[in-house]
Amino acid sequence: MRRLIDVTWHSIASAVFPYIEPLTPAQKTAEAQRLQQDRAAIRAAVWNSNEERALDEAQKVAAAEMERVRTAEGKATTYLAVLAALVPVIITLQAANWEKKAGPAPDAARLFVLALATVYVAGAGFNAFKTLQVRGFQKLGEPELVAAWQTPNPLRKLTRGTLLATRNSRDVVNEKVTRILVTHEHLLRAFGIFILLLLLDPLFYAMGFRNAAQEPPAPKVVIVQKPAASVPFELKCTIAQPVRPSGGPTDGTVISEARPRRPVKPRTDRRRVDPSPTKSCPTAGTTPTLKIAPVPQDGAKVP
Structure with missing residues (x-):
């Protein structure tokens, strides 16, 4: 029962304000054990039949992970440009509300909707910046290539190093992709809130509300x-x-x-x-x- 309540609460909270749920201690332990098992399997693998084909496949896997990173960071850059264009709109709407230059909608309703839009825009910006953060990403460089050619089987060494670097960077790549998905959800909700903000004045005007400044x-x-x-x-x-x-x-x-x-001169008759x-x-x-x-x-x- 308690687990069902937790799942329901998480679903409602994610629908209202999408966020990344942190892993529990048990899940973190399971992920660490899986990483160690994958590393051990890569080190124990032997490619004697076709080392060139194995290196080519390993490089394809690494290129696919790099493409995921580029796609996530490219979307984050685009979303940040959209957010930068929304900031002046929010400032203008807030100034019009404080100066009583808005429509017939009540100030409380307008401020509430504007606050929701600001929260979603701030959440989208935070996750977009976290997507662009560089940390924990691994790839083969010049030292690894030189060290590989000093061994009897350089192709096998390069294949093993490429797969290890790709596996070690997988968690960081997955986090970037998850962040950009959350950014997308925040922007969708912010767009819907702005549409609602534009519809407030016509709706309240149709219901008979009038602004004091509009009355002659x-x-x-x-x-x-x-x-x-x-x-x-x-x-x-x-x-x-x-x-x-x-x-x-x-x-x-x-x-x-x-x-x-x-x-003319007044009369004197009182x-x-x-x-x-x-x-x-x-x-x-x-x-x-x-x-x-x-x-x-x-x-x-x-x-």
Whole structure:
């Protein structure tokens, strides 16, 4: 039961975030024993019938391993170039989110998806760099060739040395191939996350979500009164109307002012004076029409 739970957990974790599971101590011991057995079998092998054919086959095996290394490292270089192109995209999306220039999708959803994409991109970059790491790879060089021709059977010596170098490098080659496979899986998930990030705004817009920056501001009417002694009451109406360019959001306001014409000399008959001046401000988008009542000049207070 416990083993089944471990296998299930490993499968779920690998599906969400692919990774290389390390070997257990028992598996490491088994791999070490297998390596020793293969080395002993290569040293004990005797090629008396056709040494040239044996050397040719050994070189083919070594060339196949070298081709696996070149393929893995070539893919790692290509993936790193793709990752380098994705970094500015992530920075731009993050800056747009912090500056509130994004669409109607909630900030929490956008940040969560962007964080997932960043994690997958970082995982792909880490495994690609580990693929390009050079370590533990063996091959025959000049000293081995010179030493082989100093023996009675140089071809047999070269065959044995080529096979030993190939077997000793197999674990490193397998690790490079595994790393590039994990890099590929991370890039696939990052690509899917970026597609989801592009679909967030249309989906939330279709569900009725709107960004605060996309709503047109309501027009504001500001009334400024400047009473002065022995001067008729002056009324100033300032109407702030949003300017909407054709097919675009509101990006500015236009302020229109309406000043009444200075009235003639007011009447001195207090019985006919209206105690409260008449103020009338136009609504947004209409021609201002103002009515101003005179103010008494005999020391009467304006309410």
